Amino acid sequence: MNKKIYLDHAATTPTKIEVVEAMLPYFTEKFGNPSSIYEFSGQNKEAIEESRELVAKAIGANEREIFFTSGGTESDNWAILGIAESYKTKGNHIITTTIEHHAVLHTCEYLEKNGYEVTYLKVDKDGRVNPNDLKEAIKETTILISIMLANNEIGTVQPIEELGTIAKAAGVLFHTDAVQGVGHVPIDVNAMHIDLLSISGHKLYGPKGIGALYVRKGIKLRSFIHGGGQEKKRRGGTENVPAIVGFGKAIELAITSMEAESNRQADLRDYLIEQVLEKIPHCRLNGHRDFRLPNNANFSFEFIEGESLLIMLDMKDICASSGSACTSGSLDPSHVLLGIGLPHEIAHGSLRISLGEQNTKEEMDYLIESLMVIVARLREMSPLYEDYMKKQAKIER
Amino acid sequence: MYTKKVMDHFQNPRNMGEIEHASGVGTVGNAKCGDIMRIYLDIEDDIIKDVKFKTFGCGAAVATSSMATELVKGKTVKEAMEVTNKAVMEALDGLPRAKVHCSLLAEEALQAALWDYAKKNGIVIEGLEEPKPFEEHEEEEEEF
Numbered sequence: 001m002n003k004k005i006y007l008d009h010a011a012t013t014p015t016k017i018e019v020v021e022a023m024l025p026y027f028t029e030k031f032g033n034p035s036s037i038y039e040f041s042g043q044n045k046e047a048i049e050e051s052r053e054l055v056a057k058a059i060g061a062n063e064r065e066i067f068f069t070s071g072g073t074e075s076d077n078w079a080i081l082g083i084a085e086s087y088k089t090k091g092n093h094i095i096t097t098t099i100e101h102h103a104v105l106h107t108c109e110y111l112e113k114n115g116y117e118v119t120y121l122k123v124d125k126d127g128r129v130n131p132n133d134l135k136e137a138i139k140e141t142t143i144l145i146s147i148m149l150a151n152n153e154i155g156t157v158q159p160i161e162e163l164g165t166i167a168k169a170a171g172v173l174f175h176t177d178a179v180q181g182v183g184h185v186p187i188d189v190n191a192m193h194i195d196l197l198s199i200s201g202h203k204l205y206g207p208k209g210i211g212a213l214y215v216r217k218g219i220k221l222r223s224f225i226h227g228g229g230q231e232k233k234r235r236g237g238t239e240n241v242p243a244i245v246g247f248g249k250a251i252e253l254a255i256t257s258m259e260a261e262s263n264r265q266a267d268l269r270d271y272l273i274e275q276v277l278e279k280i281p282h283c284r285l286n287g288h289r290d291f292r293l294p295n296n297a298n299f300s301f302e303f304i305e306g307e308s309l310l311i312m313l314d315m316k317d318i319c320a321s322s323g324s325a326c327t328s329g330s331l332d333p334s335h336v337l338l339g340i341g342l343p344h345e346i347a348h349g350s351l352r353i354s355l356g357e358q359n360t361k362e363e364m365d366y367l368i369e370s371l372m373v374i375v376a377r378l379r380e381m382s383p384l385y386e387d388y389m390k391k392q393a394k395i396e397r
Numbered sequence: 398m399y400t401k402k403v404m405d406h407f408q409n410p411r412n413m414g415e416i417e418h419a420s421g422v423g424t425v426g427n428a429k430c431g432d433i434m435r436i437y438l439d440i441e442d443d444i445i446k447d448v449k450f451k452t453f454g455c456g457a458a459v460a461t462s463s464m465a466t467e468l469v470k471g472k473t474v475k476e477a478m479e480v481t482n483k484a485v486m487e488a489l490d491g492l493p494r495a496k497v498h499c500s501l502l503a504e505e506a507l508q509a510a511l512w513d514y515a516k517k518n519g520i521v522i523e524g525l526e527e528p529k530p531f532e533e534h535e536e537e538e539e540e541f
Contacts, residue, residue: 307455345428
């Protein structure tokens with residue numbers, strides 16, 4: 001194989017050609033400010049509203065409940081900080097989980113420093129929240145529950161409908177970071193009792209720097225960016241029209257092909273998981289076997305370290321990612337892998353493969369073959385493997 | 398993010414392996430922060446005849462251990478004592494800031510192997526200190 005094999009779609013996706021084409025006129029001839037009064041700019045206002053409808057439709061919401069943001073991180077920040085402030089007279093307690101994205105975790109930590117109390121629910125070994133734990137954690141003062149729909153590292157999908165039902169019964173607002181889920185798994189904010197939901201454009205073949213927050217009608221949410229009257233005065237600043245148009249196009253395409261594409265990717269994923277577990281010893285799958293994103297596989301290879309593995313894969317033109325400390329800029333491995341109970345040394349040797357629309361079975365075969373060689377090579381270099389083999393030899397004697 | 402030399406030593410590590418009945422073996426680091434280095438020395442008449450390493454860790458960890466072994470091979474014990482983390486880093490044309498601790502680990506692994514050699518042979522190597530206990534590795538926490 002002599003082309004790059006991109007297996008990191010949970011990090012970002014390529015922007016589709018159709019999406020770029022839909023965006024292009026809004027940089028040049030249709031450059032007008034949507035807030036201007038003349039007809040020429042009015043078209044841009046319409047384009048924004050069309051995108052809003054497409055985003056709303058994708059999650060079963062009303063278009064008036066969709067607010068465009070700069071992406072998933074802003075949506076998470078806005079949802080959590082906004083609710084915390086708007087509902088502080090009701091209480092100061094927030095419930096989330098230990099395996100959320102940092103956009104949620106660091107926002108919660110910030111609130112803790114400012115007088116709020118946060119409960120971090122633990123997850124089981126597969127990364128799922130126990131609904132009973134949520135029930136028990138809810139108190140008089142609980143104002144928000146924020147639990148991600150699907151995990152970005154291990155791909156585990158939460159029992160969102162069940163969690164949403166619990167939140168609704170308790171009268172507590174329910175936010176979900178659905179950045180990894182939208183376009184991959186069916187979402188209906190009403191059936192799932194979701195009050196706030198974060199989406200990102202570039203995870204579903206749209207442009208970077210655009211996302212949305214769904215806010216159920218009737219919820220008080222203070223404006224996050226103060227300025228002009230855009231987004232019903234809740235998010236000031238001239239709209240990023242090209243990105244909004246591209247986002248709308250991307251989400252429309254993603255929803256149209258979701259069923260077929262999810263099934264296709266899930267088949268590839270299952271083939272990959274089966275082959276890797278069979279062909280590489282001392283290896284485990286992280287995340288739930290069944291309740292997982294169709295495009296995610298996450299493995300831990302004992303006795304080796306993730307960054308080395310990534311560099312060697314890169315040398316074979318394979319792009320993937322890892323929960324190893326060395327890729328995060330700190331000495332600690334991923335909080336998600338630690339959160340599902342992996343010991344540090346196993347967490348360091350993790351590999352995340354996230355599939356996309358372009359990936360093929362031939363690429364999976366090439367990946368499996370490459371992994372077998374690389375893992376064996378790194379183990380040959382590993383003092384941990386040496387100790388393990390010597391111990392085994394002693395036992396056999 | 399890595400220099401050409403680091404990539405070269407990562408892709409083609411020098412002296413990777415183990416030495417049976419080594420004169421000295423040193424293992425440092427811990428799995429918790431993701432780096433473990435082991436260096437084997439074969440010393441005869443005060444000369445490092447052979448040296449091998451094994452490393453569990455990132456690209457920089459592998460490259461620094463490889464370079465450290467190359468720098469001490471054929472040298473006297475006294476000369477090997479002069480192979481510091483700085484020397485290893487310079488020989489690799491530098492390391493990213495977050496990876497400097499890897500070069501420290503290479504120096505420590507080398508000294509731990511020399512310590513083991515000295516202990517086995519009942520000799521004292523000038524300037525050599527007892528290696529840190531195995532689990533003691535500083536963790537940096539970034540504050541922002």
